[in-house]
Amino acid sequence: MRVDLKGQVAVVTGGSRGIGRRIAEVLARNGASCVVTGRNDQRLRETEECLKALEPSSRAMVLHVEALEEAEALAKSVFDEYGRIDILVNNAGITDDQILLRMKEAQWDRVIETNLKGVFNCTKAIARYMLKRRYGRIINISSVIALMGNAGQANYAASKAGIIGFTKAVARELARKQITVNAVAPGYIQTEMTEKIMQKTKEGIVALIPQGRMGTVEDVAQAVLFLASEEASYITGHVLNVSGGLYI
Numbered sequence: 439m440r441v442d443l444k445g446q447v448a449v450v451t452g453g454s455r456g457i458g459r460r461i462a463e464v465l466a467r468n469g470a471s472c473v474v475t476g477r478n479d480q481r482l483r484e485t486e487e488c489l490k491a492l493e494p495s496s497r498a499m500v501l502h503v504e505a506l507e508e509a510e511a512l513a514k515s516v517f518d519e520y521g522r523i524d525i526l527v528n529n530a531g532i533t534d535d536q537i538l539l540r541m542k543e544a545q546w547d548r549v550i551e552t553n554l555k556g557v558f559n560c561t562k563a564i565a566r567y568m569l570k571r572r573y574g575r576i577i578n579i580s581s582v583i584a585l586m587g588n589a590g591q592a593n594y595a596a597s598k599a600g601i602i603g604f605t606k607a608v609a610r611e612l613a614r615k616q617i618t619v620n621a622v623a624p625g626y627i628q629t630e631m632t633e634k635i636m637q638k639t640k641e642g643i644v645a646l647i648p649q650g651r652m653g654t655v656e657d658v659a660q661a662v663l664f665l666a667s668e669e670a671s672y673i674t675g676h677v678l679n680v681s682g683g684l685y686i
């Protein structure tokens with residue numbers, strides 16, 4: 439799919455690898471200047487190099503999404519440098535799996551702080567700059583686990599379900615300002631996050647997917663590209679599953 443994002447500025451959190459990195463590449467390939475964020479400096483430098491080859495004004499910056507003041511400082515510095523922020527992809531996320539009775543409070547807190555509070559922080563920090571120009575596309579990466587649940591992932595499922603409620607509430611708040619807010623709910627996608635899953639478990643998961651395969655980062659990135667386009671202006675508060683039919 440090709441859309442015209444020339445002149446637009448996108449911020450992609452957790453863009454240093456996996457799904458986020460491919461989202462940034464696809465947005466840059468379609469003309470957007472991309473600011474990718476992550477924690478790992480070395481990885482960010484590599485990603486920046488690759489993005490600059492696609493769109494020279496792209497760059498990478500360190501951001502711990504759970505820290506509101508960092509998100510606010512990043513939003514200000516992007517706006518000061520580029521004069522606009524058109525697209526925000528809230529992609530940064532982690533898992534820390536354990537069955538409920540063994541789950542430590544710290545595991546619960548860490549996943550909620552990164553996955554859910556991180557989305558609040560970055561959206562709050564960046565939406566104010568979108569409001570100035572009365573245009574924006576906010577895309578939050580949830581998961582089919584939010585819709586289906588999964589044993590051992592109470593913290594992750596709650597964080598991703600929280601993102602869906604957040605998406606729908608903020609979509610209503612910003613609708614009159616030409617800012618759309620949508621969620622993408624990927625199924626099982628091949629990345630470092632799912633590399634941790636044991637081979638036998640993976641085979642069991644694939645057997646449950648009607649299309650008979652795990653998804654690719656490109657599958658998710660193309661869905662995000664569509665929602666980020668001007669053409670998707672009448673879609674807001676929606677949850678788009680990208681799961682090969684795992685959740686229907």
Ligand SMILES: NC(=O)c1ccc[n+]([C@@H]2O[C@H](COP(=O)([O-])OP(=O)(O)OC[C@H]3O[C@@H](n4cnc5c(N)ncnc54)[C@H](OP(=O)(O)O)[C@@H]3O)[C@@H](O)[C@H]2O)c1
Nearest residue numbers: 452454456457476477478502503530531581626627629631
């Ligand atoms: N893979 C799947 O099957 C799947 C399915 C459904 C939903 N998702 C969601 O899709 C998103 C991306 O997943 P992925 O598989 O690409 O994960 P990944 O390969 O583990 O990459 C996670 C990214 O998030 C960043 N990150 C993690 N914690 C952060 C923090 N506290 N502050 C800032 N950045 C942070 C990482 O940065 P560093 O490199 O600096 O650590 C990295 O760029 C996540 O929200 C995930 O929950 C994934």
